[in-house]
Amino acid sequence: MGKVVLFICGSDSHGTPIVVNAEAQGMAPKTLATKYHQHFDEVFKGMGVNFDFFGDTDDQACHNRTQEVVKELMDGGYVYPKEIELAYCPKCERYLPDRYVEGECPYCGKTARGDECDMGCGRHLEPGEIKNAICKVCGSKAEYRKQIHYFFKLSEFKGFLLKYLETLGGTASARNYAMEWVRAELKDWCITRNMAWGIKFPGHSDLVVYVWVDAPIGYIAFTEEWCARNGQDWKDYWKDGARIIHFIGGDIVYHHCIFWPAMLKGAGYTLPSAVVASGMLKIDDKKFSKSRGNVIWVKDDYLDKGLHPDLLRYYLASYTAHNKEVNFAWKIFADKVNTELVGAFGNFLNRALTFSVKNFEGEVPDGVIDAEVMARISQTMAEVISGLEEYEFKKATDSVMTLADYGNIYFQNHEPWKLIKNDKASAGTVLRSCLQIAKALVIFMEPVMPAKMEAAWKQLGLVGSACEMPFQEALAPLAAGQKLGVPEILFSRMEEPFVKELDRIFKERIEQSESKEKGKTAKKKGEISFEDFQSLDLCIGEIKKAGPIKGSNKLLKLEVDIGGETRQVVAGIAEAYSPEDLVGTQVVVLANLKPAKLFGIESQAMLLAADASGKAVLLRPRDQVETGTKVR
Numbered sequence: 001m002g003k004v005v006l007f008i009c010g011s012d013s014h015g016t017p018i019v020v021n022a023e024a025q026g027m028a029p030k031t032l033a034t035k036y037h038q039h040f041d042e043v044f045k046g047m048g049v050n051f052d053f054f055g056d057t058d059d060q061a062c063h064n065r066t067q068e069v070v071k072e073l074m075d076g077g078y079v080y081p082k083e084i085e086l087a088y089c090p091k092c093e094r095y096l097p098d099r100y101v102e103g104e105c106p107y108c109g110k111t112a113r114g115d116e117c118d119m120g121c122g123r124h125l126e127p128g129e130i131k132n133a134i135c136k137v138c139g140s141k142a143e144y145r146k147q148i149h150y151f152f153k154l155s156e157f158k159g160f161l162l163k164y165l166e167t168l169g170g171t172a173s174a175r176n177y178a179m180e181w182v183r184a185e186l187k188d189w190c191i192t193r194n195m196a197w198g199i200k201f202p203g204h205s206d207l208v209v210y211v212w213v214d215a216p217i218g219y220i221a222f223t224e225e226w227c228a229r230n231g232q233d234w235k236d237y238w239k240d241g242a243r244i245i246h247f248i249g250g251d252i253v254y255h256h257c258i259f260w261p262a263m264l265k266g267a268g269y270t271l272p273s274a275v276v277a278s279g280m281l282k283i284d285d286k287k288f289s290k291s292r293g294n295v296i297w298v299k300d301d302y303l304d305k306g307l308h309p310d311l312l313r314y315y316l317a318s319y320t321a322h323n324k325e326v327n328f329a330w331k332i333f334a335d336k337v338n339t340e341l342v343g344a345f346g347n348f349l350n351r352a353l354t355f356s357v358k359n360f361e362g363e364v365p366d367g368v369i370d371a372e373v374m375a376r377i378s379q380t381m382a383e384v385i386s387g388l389e390e391y392e393f394k395k396a397t398d399s400v401m402t403l404a405d406y407g408n409i410y411f412q413n414h415e416p417w418k419l420i421k422n423d424k425a426s427a428g429t430v431l432r433s434c435l436q437i438a439k440a441l442v443i444f445m446e447p448v449m450p451a452k453m454e455a456a457w458k459q460l461g462l463v464g465s466a467c468e469m470p471f472q473e474a475l476a477p478l479a480a481g482q483k484l485g486v487p488e489i490l491f492s493r494m495e496e497p498f499v500k501e502l503d504r505i506f507k508e509r510i511e512q513s514e515s516k517e518k519g520k521t522a523k524k525k526g527e528i529s530f531e532d533f534q535s536l537d538l539c540i541g542e543i544k545k546a547g548p549i550k551g552s553n554k555l556l557k558l559e560v561d562i563g564g565e566t567r568q569v570v571a572g573i574a575e576a577y578s579p580e581d582l583v584g585t586q587v588v589v590l591a592n593l594k595p596a597k598l599f600g601i602e603s604q605a606m607l608l609a610a611d612a613s614g615k616a617v618l619l620r621p622r623d624q625v626e627t628g629t630k631v632r
């Protein structure tokens with residue numbers, strides 16, 4: 001659209017979730033935060049999401065900018081100290097900020113985290129507000145102790161926010177949600193925490209700022225980092241009225257539409273002109289949840305399976321309105337790929353190109369481009385631009401797909417395969433019009449499917465790069481006689497067995513999470529009789545062969561001798577043992593388990609292993625015994 005854009009993003013590395021998880025994994029918070037940061041960076045790149053700068057809120061630039069902003073707020077008289085009562089764990093001997101504590105929401109009574117009532121009313125909770133607090137680390141009942149903390153005078157910004165929100169662009173749902181909160185209540189906001197991990201509160205070595213202070217300040221800091229590397233002045237963006245547009249998840253509207261503009265206003269920075277909040281993500285029509293296994297990992301489940309990033313990008317852009325819930329399911333994914341990308345879009349590009357290459361010596365044919373075609377392209381361009389300006393990516397992609405459908409009908413109705421036999425000139429006119437539609441489709445779809453459209457651009461024999469073309473270029477007629485490239489299939493069908501396999505991996509993860517959950521809750525199992533135990537055919541086996549299973553990084557295929565008989569066993573031990581270390585090992589085998597197929601391979605027995613926090617440790621006899629010896 002011809003606009004100069006700086007595209008900034010970053011990892012939010014501070015806050016209690018990082019510290020709590022790092023502690024649980026015996027790591028330093030910095031190590032865990034860096035691990036996540038690198039992973040995000042890698043996944044974004046793998047998906048063709050090319051930020052100008054992808055920063056980390058633990059970057060020095062963010063420490064500096066955050067302290068600067070806090071000082072500016074203090075100088076402006078917007079920060080004051082106040083004694084409050086905080087949850088404190090007598091056993092862990094520490095204060096319990098944010099997610100270190102769980103208890104009862106003082107507003108709705110539901111179970112809530114220290115800083116947010118995420119299962120109930122959705123309110124942001126201030127330190128000390130939570131009732132009947134329990135320490136998340138050791139489970140002890142927390143006490144309340146008095147301590148001095150620092151508050152931001154958010155209540156003073158009520159009038160400003162009401163006016164500001166009226167003019168805020170982006171999704172109406174975000175604006176209205178924030179407006180409701182501001183109208184109802186606007187309490188001063190505690191901006192310090194008792195923690196070591198984070199950005200130090202100026203003048204207090206024992207306090208850091210609350211994560212929601214430095215997380216958005218990251219946007220400024222990352223701009224500064226990019227500007228420093230590119231010889232530009234960050235103030236042009238944050239002090240001088242650039243249009244700032246935030247793209248956020250629907251669950252952080254409160255922070256971006258209330259805390260953030262008030263902070264910017266107080267400290268004297270450019271205010272965002274739009275906040276675009278997406279709807280939440282569902283997987284298979286159920287709430288996305290890592291702990292329940294209801295998740296599809298972009299790297300493991302998608303990119304590593306050889307799926308092209310552009311297909312998922314298309315899915316997300318075209319599924320629904322930006323502020324509505326997005327549901328992902330493999331079945332829908334395959335349908336969209338097969339009908340929309342293969343059947344409509346790819347089919348048209350391929351037909352137009354193949355027919356021209358074959359019948360017009362690999363060149364754009366002569367003839368006048370149909371005026372109706374040019375009008376359709378023009379109309380599509382207007383719709384795409386208005387879709388993008390409204391942040392409605394579905395509207396934009398839908399209108400591109402409508403143009404592809406029009407192209408298919410145009411080709412079909414004009415029957416160039418008949419014309420070519422006795423009226424080559426007319427066939428040329430039809431094809432030149434079709435190729436013009438193809439060029440327009442590539443330019444309009446490029447933001448959604450950059451790699452695929454770059455390939456299509458080359459197939460059309462066009463010079464330069466599709467990503468550099470302004471939308472206007474779609475109306476520039478293809479030159480007659482221009483050499484066309486080699487037509488190739490852009491999109492391939494998602495075949496049923498592959499889709500089923502992807503779905504099976506997903507379902508298996510849910511089952512595993514469920515059984516893990518059951519294992520946790522059912523600590524005490526019911527008694528069984530000695531006869532019940534005797535019905536298990538347990539014996540000592542020896543692993544004779546071991547090898548990997550294609551497509552699985554968890555399972556190994558084994559051949560186990562159980563005393564004159566060999567059983568094929570599929571075991572989930574690939575992450576714990578390498579195949580060559582297993583051959584010759586004696587193991588405990590459950591020989592009369594009903595056979596089951598895993599990855600298409602029959603498993604005819606089971607090995608016993610200890611489940612050491614998810615890692616398998618094989619059980620084996622202390623001393624060497626004869627293979628086939630019974631276990632009693």
Ligand SMILES: [Zn+2]
Nearest residue numbers: 105108117121
């Ligand atoms: Zn609540």
Ligand SMILES: [Zn+2]
Nearest residue numbers: 089092135138
């Ligand atoms: Zn504790």
